[in-house]
């Protein structure tokens with residue numbers, strides 16, 4: 017009887033705590049909803065929203081101008097120079113290009129308590145020589161990079177222009193950024209530099225990248241990439257038989273790796289592994305002098321990512337030892353391990369004010385906000401526990417990373433208004 021009573025009261029307590037946390041979450045949501053609504057209802061913001069609509073044509077021209085300046089991976093320089101010039105013309109306190117090629121435009125706040133940053137990436141996935149001329153079919157704009165992320169750049173510029181033209185002062189400092197190296201092998205080198213030792217000291221980060229309006233990225237999908245090469249002396253398949261064989265070692269390494277990684281990734285946070293490319297060797301009757309593979313591993317969890325990485329390194333070591341154990345002649349097999357990519361993972365608590373504000377702002381624009389995990393510039397601050405999100409660039413578009421990429425300016429101004437709202441909620445209007 018006593019036991020039952022105790023169980024009942026624990027059950028009641030759980031019920032009580034459950035409804036209590038739910039109630040506080042709702043109260044919190046209401047609080048940010050009110051904060052955003054009262055921000056949007058100030059004359060300053062209402063006028064700013066109208067201004068954003070009134071410069072829609074100009075924003076569209078900037079968007080096209082920037083799209084037509086090629087920005088292949090590691091070659092963002094020309095576009096960066098132009099972007100810096102356009103930002104500076106808008107009238108911030110200072111604009112500069114940092115030592116890795118990021119563009120920064122700084123606008124001082126009234127009390128300089130914290131530094132809020134808003135950025136878009138300048139690089140595209142398209143190699144040099146790609147035709148980036150914008151083509152029109154009705155109201156659809158076609159060009160490689162038209163959406164991802166050149167529209168984001170146009171938004172950053174429009175937000176700065178609005179603050180300057182409307183003479184909106186903020187309490188905190190704001191910095192407007194175009195980053196390098198977001199795509200592929202760029203390996204986030206732009207944001208890594210911004211959040212590194214020589215960075216400006218950003219306290220809050222808003223990235224504008226991704227389709228639509230509803231999505232908020234608060235989770236960083238981390239990845240680790242390797243290129244692994246086995247090397248031996250090489251020789252005739254018959255005459256030099258008994259030398260170490262790099263291809264045989266590679267085959268074993270893949271077998272050991274995939275066997276263990278397969279089991280490891282079936283449980284816990286989502287984690288993937290992929291041997292994407294292999295190569296090496298010169299002919300069917302030659303013992304190859306090298307054999308290589310490229311591996312991509314991803315996880316939403318830093319621990320899992322480290323785990324799958326260590327399985328890879330162990331497997332390579334084991335395959336190397338196996339092959340050297342079979343050696344009948346010649347020198348030992350060697351392995352060269354190059355880490356060619358590292359994007360950190362992590363997650364920002366959905367209760368963080370930045371995320372709550374973005375959610376409330378998205379609701380104001382009539383959309384249902386969704387939290388998601390992705391690989392964007394925000395990975396770096398997220399992994400460091402710095403409040404960071406990636407919000408959408410609006411309009412409608414698709415076919416990113418393809419030559420048929422397109423974008424339509426369907427209420428494109430809304431994404432600019434959204435970016436402005438989230439920025440002002442973080443930076444606070446000085447009245």
Ligand SMILES: [Zn+2]
Pocket residue numbers: 137164165198225226
């Ligand atoms: Zn992008």
